[in-house]
Amino acid sequence: MQTENLLKQVNFIKEIDKLKYIQRKTKLFNSNRNENDAEHSWHLAMMTIVLAEHSDKPIDVLKVLKMVLIHDIVEIDAGDTFIYDTAKSHTNTEEELMAAKRIFGLLPAEQAEEFITIWTEFEEGITDEAKFARSMDRFEPLLQNTSNNGGTWAEFDVPYQKVYDKKKAIKNGSATLWNYAENLINESVDKGILKK
Amino acid sequence: MQTENLLKQVNFIKEIDKLKYIQRKTKLFNSNRNENDAEHSWHLAMMTIVLAEHSDKPIDVLKVLKMVLIHDIVEIDAGDTFIYDTAKSHTNTEEELMAAKRIFGLLPAEQAEEFITIWTEFEEGITDEAKFARSMDRFEPLLQNTSNNGGTWAEFDVPYQKVYDKKKAIKNGSATLWNYAENLINESVDKGILKK
Numbered sequence: 001m002q003t004e005n006l007l008k009q010v011n012f013i014k015e016i017d018k019l020k021y022i023q024r025k026t027k028l029f030n031s032n033r034n035e036n037d038a039e040h041s042w043h044l045a046m047m048t049i050v051l052a053e054h055s056d057k058p059i060d061v062l063k064v065l066k067m068v069l070i071h072d073i074v075e076i077d078a079g080d081t082f083i084y085d086t087a088k089s090h091t092n093t094e095e096e097l098m099a100a101k102r103i104f105g106l107l108p109a110e111q112a113e114e115f116i117t118i119w120t121e122f123e124e125g126i127t128d129e130a131k132f133a134r135s136m137d138r139f140e141p142l143l144q145n146t147s148n149n150g151g152t153w154a155e156f157d158v159p160y161q162k163v164y165d166k167k168k169a170i171k172n173g174s175a176t177l178w179n180y181a182e183n184l185i186n187e188s189v190d191k192g193i194l195k196k
Numbered sequence: 197m198q199t200e201n202l203l204k205q206v207n208f209i210k211e212i213d214k215l216k217y218i219q220r221k222t223k224l225f226n227s228n229r230n231e232n233d234a235e236h237s238w239h240l241a242m243m244t245i246v247l248a249e250h251s252d253k254p255i256d257v258l259k260v261l262k263m264v265l266i267h268d269i270v271e272i273d274a275g276d277t278f279i280y281d282t283a284k285s286h287t288n289t290e291e292e293l294m295a296a297k298r299i300f301g302l303l304p305a306e307q308a309e310e311f312i313t314i315w316t317e318f319e320e321g322i323t324d325e326a327k328f329a330r331s332m333d334r335f336e337p338l339l340q341n342t343s344n345n346g347g348t349w350a351e352f353d354v355p356y357q358k359v360y361d362k363k364k365a366i367k368n369g370s371a372t373l374w375n376y377a378e379n380l381i382n383e384s385v386d387k388g389i390l391k392k
Contacts, residue, residue, distance in 0.1 A: 002250065002372055009246045010376075013339065016242060017225040020235045029213040039216045042238035045265050046212060050205045050303065054198065062258040069241050107246065143209065176198055180206075 005108045012106040018076045025082045025152050026141045035144070037072040037080065044068035044136045051136070054176040057128040067122040067133040070115060074099035083141075083166055084158045096123075125172070135173030139181060142167055146184050150193035160189055160196040201304045208302040214272045221278045221348050222337045231340070233268040233276065240264035240332045247332070250372040253324040263318040263329040266311055270295035279337075279362055280354045292319075321368070331369030335377060338363055342380050346389035356385055356392040 022037040048064050072080075077099035104115040121127055125134050145151030153163060164185060171178035188194035218233040244260050268276075273295035300311040317323055321330050341347030349359060360381060367374035384390035
């Protein structure tokens with residue numbers, strides 16, 4: 001049983017290597033190089049450890065870590081959807097659910113079920129852990145864009161209100177982080193790197 | 197106090213972006229593209245979650261995750277040292293300790309201390325968590341090299357005994373993983389991708 005599990009787990013470990021090839025729209029800090037999903041997921045995990053104290057509600061940090069580490073794995077099959085894409089909605093697409101079932105389904109049954117449940121919980125964004133994990137997912141590109149002279153906002157001509165509406169999700173996880181984020185957004189308007 | 201902490205934490209979050217530029221010797225699975233330290237750290241974190249059940253001893257998974265997520269951050273200053281480098285020892289160099297103090301020192305004092313302590317614990321490899329974390333760090337490149345027709349073993353002409361001696365550390369964390377790893381090493385010799 002243990003060996004049978006291990007063989008499945010090794011297959012999964014090899015499969016998720018593909019996350020390193022999924023390019024995001026966002027660039028690294030002070031850079032023109034696109035970030036990939038594995039790098040992004042690592043950064044969110046680090047942010048979770050470092051910023052957990054700012055969560056409005058007590059959170060299970062291990063669970064949040066699992067969420068941010070696995071949240072983009074479905075993109076191996078479904079691809080990265082740009083958050084400001086007007087043609088395609090990011091959340092809970094049928095394609096992503098199929099991807100979750102295929103990729104997490106490589107794992108032993110019990111683990112597969114755990115991963116699909118955690119991924120679904122993240123996508124729904126209702127629990128305190130999911131809210132904080134989603135704050136992290138919104139906060140990282142905000143820091144990147146402001147360090148990149150507007151980054152994707154400038155590149156894809158995204159207006160203030162759209163940015164504000166998406167970033168507001170940070171508030172669901174942490175009032176402190178949202179206060180900081182809101183100031184950053186307003187400063188970006190003042191600097192002319194975000195158009196109001 | 198909370199705002200003061202947050203400013204320091206954001207500085208740290210920006211600084212560690214540099215880990216994405218640190219190239220390892222090892223290549224991605226079935227690939228010629230070098231892996232970077234951020235991708236590697238994400239993969240070890242995923243492996244920790246997936247493989248924790250194979251640890252010989254009960255482990256605090258959250259602690260192991262912290263270890264693998266931060267273990268290479270010192271390389272931002274100290275650079276990546278190839279595990280089979282004959283001129284330079286990897287572990288506990290003075291340079292790495294200075295790097296740990298500078299980079300983790302960007303964080304609020306209490307957090308800085310926690311991170312330096314966890315990094316030191318990982319480097320020493322004595323506790324059950326450190327042993328398992330170090331197993332992960334040895335196991336990933338083994339899987340990569342065997343999927344890359346010998347990978348760095350072939351590229352840098354590393355003989356069987358050296359590989360075996362380094363990989364033996366997997367045994368300290370998990371008899372099950374070591375059993376699998378030992379078989380992989382022996383198969384590699386049989387296939388001619390590792391020279392005995």
